[in-house]
Amino acid sequence: MSTEALSPWREAWRVFSSNKAAVLGLLMLAVVAATMVFGPGLYGVSAFDIAGAPFTAPFTDPKLWLGTDYLGRDVLAGVLIGGRATVLVGLSAAAVAVTIGVTIGALAGYFGGWVDLALSRVTELFQVLPALLFAMVLVTLFRPSLTVVVFAIGVVAWTGTARLARAEFLRLTHLEFANAARALGAGHLRLMLREILPNALPPLIVSATLIVGAAILFEAGLSFLGLSDPNVMSWGLMIGSNRRNILECWWAVTFPGAMIFATVLAVSLIGDGLNDALNPKLHLR
Amino acid sequence: MSLLAVEDLSVEFRTRRGVARVLDRVSLGIERGQTLGVVGESGCGKSVTALAMLRLIASPPGRITGGRVHFDGRDLLALSEDEMRQVRGNRVSMIFQEPMTSLNPAYTVGDQIAESVRLHQGLTRREAIERAAQMLDAVSIPDPARRVHEYPHQFSGGMRQRVMIAMALACQPDLLVADEPTTALDVTVQAQIFDLISELREKTGTAVMLITHDMGAVAEMTDRVAVMYAGHVVESAAVADVLREPLHPYTRGLIACAPGARTVAPGQLLDEIPGTVPSLVERGAGCLFAERCAHVQPRCRAELPPHSEPAPGRTVMCWLHTQ
Amino acid sequence: MSDSLLAVHDLKVHFPVGGGLFGARAFVKAVDGVSFDIRRGSTFGIVGESGSGKSTTALAVMRLVPITAGQVHLGAADIGALQGEALRRERRRFQMVFQDPYASLNPRKRAGDAVLDALNLMEVGAPAERPAQAERLFTQTGLKAEQMQLFPHQFSGGQRQRIVLARALAARPELVVCDEPVSALDVAIQAQMLNLMLKLQREFGLTYLFISHDLGVVRHMCDEVAVMYLGRIVEQASRESLFERPLHPYTRALWSAAPSFDPGARSRAHRIRLQGDPPSPRNIPPGCRFAGRCPHAQDACRSAEPELRAVGPEHWVACHRVDDAGEARYG
Numbered sequence: 001m002s003t004e005a006l007s008p009w010r011e012a013w014r015v016f017s018s019n020k021a022a023v024l025g026l027l028m029l030a031v032v033a034a035t036m037v038f039g040p041g042l043y044g045v046s047a048f049d050i051a052g053a054p055f056t057a058p059f060t061d062p063k064l065w066l067g068t069d070y071l072g073r074d075v076l077a078g079v080l081i082g083g084r085a086t087v088l089v090g091l092s093a094a095a096v097a098v099t100i101g102v103t104i105g106a107l108a109g110y111f112g113g114w115v116d117l118a119l120s121r122v123t124e125l126f127q128v129l130p131a132l133l134f135a136m137v138l139v140t141l142f143r144p145s146l147t148v149v150v151f152a153i154g155v156v157a158w159t160g161t162a163r164l165a166r167a168e169f170l171r172l173t174h175l176e177f178a179n180a181a182r183a184l185g186a187g188h189l190r191l192m193l194r195e196i197l198p199n200a201l202p203p204l205i206v207s208a209t210l211i212v213g214a215a216i217l218f219e220a221g222l223s224f225l226g227l228s229d230p231n232v233m234s235w236g237l238m239i240g241s242n243r244r245n246i247l248e249c250w251w252a253v254t255f256p257g258a259m260i261f262a263t264v265l266a267v268s269l270i271g272d273g274l275n276d277a278l279n280p281k282l283h284l285r
Numbered sequence: 286m287s288l289l290a291v292e293d294l295s296v297e298f299r300t301r302r303g304v305a306r307v308l309d310r311v312s313l314g315i316e317r318g319q320t321l322g323v324v325g326e327s328g329c330g331k332s333v334t335a336l337a338m339l340r341l342i343a344s345p346p347g348r349i350t351g352g353r354v355h356f357d358g359r360d361l362l363a364l365s366e367d368e369m370r371q372v373r374g375n376r377v378s379m380i381f382q383e384p385m386t387s388l389n390p391a392y393t394v395g396d397q398i399a400e401s402v403r404l405h406q407g408l409t410r411r412e413a414i415e416r417a418a419q420m421l422d423a424v425s426i427p428d429p430a431r432r433v434h435e436y437p438h439q440f441s442g443g444m445r446q447r448v449m450i451a452m453a454l455a456c457q458p459d460l461l462v463a464d465e466p467t468t469a470l471d472v473t474v475q476a477q478i479f480d481l482i483s484e485l486r487e488k489t490g491t492a493v494m495l496i497t498h499d500m501g502a503v504a505e506m507t508d509r510v511a512v513m514y515a516g517h518v519v520e521s522a523a524v525a526d527v528l529r530e531p532l533h534p535y536t537r538g539l540i541a542c543a544p545g546a547r548t549v550a551p552g553q554l555l556d557e558i559p560g561t562v563p564s565l566v567e568r569g570a571g572c573l574f575a576e577r578c579a580h581v582q583p584r585c586r587a588e589l590p591p592h593s594e595p596a597p598g599r600t601v602m603c604w605l606h607t608q
Numbered sequence: 609m610s611d612s613l614l615a616v617h618d619l620k621v622h623f624p625v626g627g628g629l630f631g632a633r634a635f636v637k638a639v640d641g642v643s644f645d646i647r648r649g650s651t652f653g654i655v656g657e658s659g660s661g662k663s664t665t666a667l668a669v670m671r672l673v674p675i676t677a678g679q680v681h682l683g684a685a686d687i688g689a690l691q692g693e694a695l696r697r698e699r700r701r702f703q704m705v706f707q708d709p710y711a712s713l714n715p716r717k718r719a720g721d722a723v724l725d726a727l728n729l730m731e732v733g734a735p736a737e738r739p740a741q742a743e744r745l746f747t748q749t750g751l752k753a754e755q756m757q758l759f760p761h762q763f764s765g766g767q768r769q770r771i772v773l774a775r776a777l778a779a780r781p782e783l784v785v786c787d788e789p790v791s792a793l794d795v796a797i798q799a800q801m802l803n804l805m806l807k808l809q810r811e812f813g814l815t816y817l818f819i820s821h822d823l824g825v826v827r828h829m830c831d832e833v834a835v836m837y838l839g840r841i842v843e844q845a846s847r848e849s850l851f852e853r854p855l856h857p858y859t860r861a862l863w864s865a866a867p868s869f870d871p872g873a874r875s876r877a878h879r880i881r882l883q884g885d886p887p888s889p890r891n892i893p894p895g896c897r898f899a900g901r902c903p904h905a906q907d908a909c910r911s912a913e914p915e916l917r918a919v920g921p922e923h924w925v926a927c928h929r930v931d932d933a934g935e936a937r938y939g
Contacts, residue, residue, distance in 0.1 A: 471657035472657065472821065472823070472866055473865045474657075475865065477881070477882070499867065504868065506867075528870075542796055543798075543824065544829075545822075545868075546869040547869075551828050551847060552831075554806060555799040555828070556799070
């Protein structure tokens with residue numbers, strides 16, 4: 001037999017990289033990321049400055065490719081830099097949501113009994129709260145800043161992950177390899193982190209990717225409603241501030257909208273590809 | 286004429302590492318009313334043989350690459366899919382290892398037995414349910430008139446396997462293929478199922494093909510046995526002959542290494558077959574058992590041995606027995 | 609028995625089931641009063657069918673399920689009562705081989721790390737020597753050192769079971785609890801594994817608690833055997849005595865149900881047929897637990913539960929219909 005180690009993660013990458021849609025998603029995300037990291041520096045125009053006459057249509061002024069909005073701000077500058085806030089908030093909020101979700105789900109699934117009972121009720125409580133409304137309340141209670149928005153989204157988006165983590169831990173805790181580690185004298189923390197978590201990761205990673213997409217949309221929604229930091233340009237803010245003039249300058253809404261669409265689509269495609277690649281039933285053994 | 290004669294049946298599976306020849310010119314036969322045991326370890330091709338006979342190999346990745354399956358005078362491999370459906374479940378039926386997953390949890394057992402009867406024999410629903418109750422009675426399920434309206438989860442593992450047998454025998458098939466029917470069951474329940482199959486065979490004259498890894502079950506249940514190894518039938522003969530005097534070194538090893546055969550005293554080391562089953566993808570030119578065989582000769586590694594017939598009704602695929 | 613290593617006394621494991629907010633709490637009495645002693649260096653077998661409680665007994669001895677009542681002593685240590693760090697330290701002395709080699713290794717951990725982690729967790733030897741020790745365990749169980757970097761899915765079932773054995777032997781335990789160690793393996797691989805276990809037992813003076821449903825395997829491996837039915841031992845004896853002269857009707861039924869390699873030696877007419885399946889350990893009938901399926905049950909059997917009592921040298925049976933001299937008073 002071969003003595004070359006076949007790591008399950010490398011095996012997953014092999015499946016992922018042979019999935020055309022997933023690779024396309026990865027490419028799209030790379031383009032979006034490059035745009036917002038390098039775009040503003042190369043373009044050198046501030047998204048808040050008045051760059052020309054208001055309502056300049058795209059492709060009519062050679063200096064203003066995507067035209068200007070109702071205040072005369074350069075739409076291209078906004079599109080280039082607006083992704084930073086949106087994606088940053090999306091990623092951080094997803095990180096917050098996954099951390100809360102995995103912690104609560106893991107404790108509930110691992111310990112079971114009354115711990116599970118209590119944590120599951122808490123999860124259900126958050127699940128039935130109307131998410132957007134709750135996030136809006138949180139943001140309005142505090143001064144709208146990126147940090148507040150991140151936590152507001154994180155606090156409403158963790159329940160799905162928690163339920164998933166609970167189910168995985170519940171299943172894995174009673175498998176023989178966990179018992180084997182117990183028989184060797186492994187403590188709770190070691191069992192949860194070293195034995196169970198690595199095996200629970202694949203579905204959690206998939207769910208985390210989907211949360212990133214959802215969080216991006218959430219951030220856009222909050223900005224659209226004017227509940228985000230007004231001093232930070234984001235795609236949602238662009239759409240929100242131009243929404244009253246949508247007929248006069250459709251471009252100021254369409255281009256950031258298209259970027260949000262492309263980003264979320266890319267993330268979803270990646271999530272889908274990960275789902276296939278990390279599903280052990282499909283290819284291990 | 287034999288009820289079933291499989292000749293040179295070959296099956297390939299496409300895998301990531303290459304093409305695996307899962308069955309290589311497998312030949313076996315069953316007379317009417319007889320019981321044939323097909324025995325071997327996992328991966329030897331015993332289940333694939335049964336599936337290929339009934340053309341139930343998933344394709345891709347599997348493919349029947351050659352051979353004939355004569356069943357009651359017809360070559361099953363040459364039939365149309367419609368004709369084949371008339372054979373499956375009607376003239377040849379199959380039971381599997383997992384009685385839980387083989388039954389549909391959403392329908393009553395009566396409906397499931399009745400369905401095949403209605404499909405193949407054109408009975409009305411009422412007649413079919415009645416027939417289903419008769420079948421439950423035939424497999425010794427108490428209170429059949431009531432239980433025919435119950436769902437699979439209301440039956441225990443052993444009872445579910447009885448239901449499977451009832452379903453399989455409802456159309457009075459000529460051949461029952463039983464693929465590890467008792468592996469998931471307890472010993473005492475296994476004994477009940479074996480008794481039931483034997484009884485029904487005597488009563489109805491149905492031939493049985495019992496696929497198993499357990500030489501003990503073969504000794505107990507069957508008239509003839511075909512021993513499979515890595516896609517070949519390496520030995521076939523009457524069970525008593527094989528147990529008294531196994532010819533192929535693999536058969537000998539299979540019997541000697543089973544603690545139940547008690548060829549060595551308790552606590553002493555068992556006779557091992559060293560090594561593991563070879564890969565079916567990168568197979569060499571010679572005998573596939575050569576690497577594990579105690580009697581290996583240079584010739585074994587170079588050339589695949591032919592099927593020879595050292596005695597009437599007995600075949601073996603080994604260079605030790607080719608004169 | 610002065611050289612007893614493991615002494616189990618009146619062990620009970622009851623699992624609560626159901627009992628939601630309003631429902632009454634019921635118990636599955638998986639193990640319900642089991643006692644046995646294992647001599648140092650010997651192999652003690654427990655046979656039984658599903659629901660007999662044999663695996664739960666193994667898990668209780670390993671302290672992997674909560675013990676409801678009873679004592680478990682390993683030598684002088686009261687391992688049934690130890691908690692926390694004291695239990696963790698004592699675990700070096702008793703280890704386990706599990707049934708399913710596909711579930712008992714962490715799929716995301718390299719084979720070598722599974723053994724190395726065991727050495728680290730149980731603090732065997734100096735940290736610097738542990739990699740070499742892991743390598744030694746690998747070769748002792750018939751694996752190659754270069755396979756240590758592979759992942760479990762790259763091994764066959766038999767090889768995985770060897771890794772599990774290497775892991776169990778990491779701290780040189782005195783007792784190895786084997787729960788159906790070969791039932792997931794093919795016959796030829798089974799023989800290799802059984803031989804390996806026999807060799808290691810001789811080499812290290814191991815004591816095995818061997819759980820199996822396979823009578824052939826139990827007969828081959830065990831010096832003393834207990835037959836369990838619905839959470840109780842119904843018969844216990846030395847190998848010779850139990851297999852040559854089974855006394856309990858259940859033991860006889862079990863023996864006669866096992867396929868024999870002797871074609872035609874035992875006609876089906878002689879088989880003791882048991883009706884139905886074992887009852888569920890959720891609602892255990894009063895009296896003898898086997899009475900409902902026993903072909904020889906009388907009224908007394910259905911009212912009073914028989915105690916396990918000695919009926920001969922190294923032979924105990926729990927049956928009203930066997931007399932004190934070890935004669936079956938039935939059919």
